[in-house]
Amino acid sequence: MKAFFDTSVLVPVFYGDHEHHAASLSLFLQFTKDDACCGAHTLAEIYSTLTRMPGKYRVTADQAMLFVGSVLERLSIIALSAEEYATALDFWSQAGVTGGTIYDALLASCALKAEAEEIYSWNLRHYLGLGTAVESRLNQPPSRSV
Secondary structure, eight states, X not given: OOEEEOHHHHXXXXXXXXXXXXXXXXXXXXXXXXXXXXXXXXHHHHHHHHHHOOGGGOOOHHHHHHHHHHHHHHSEEEOOOHHHHHHHHHHHHHTTOOTTHHHHHHHHHXXXXXXXXXXXXXXXXXXXXXXHHHHTTEEOOOOOOO
């Protein structure tokens, strides 16, 4: 797998006036299921984010599911099995990961499972400290217009 997308890259794809929309959309459209993926948990994060945004940015559950459907059409979904999940929790706890960082660490585990060459995020700091195998793959989407 060439690319792994985290939630911070996927949400701006659906908001035309988001500061990262152009770069996120351009990157999203460069890939297909054959060469890009996201974690299964990312689908829930997209849904949660879109349906809790403030004011005019909040979408209905049905609209959020349309956006989730767009992700499902374009990206492969990577999930950890129950055994992989338990192993990852143990690994990350032994590595000193605590609190909410575990969620990003589990997404990193999905990226590593997919053998993603690059992990795209606008929140690189969330992945710092997760080791060379993760940090060496981290990238923000290139800035460019659609």
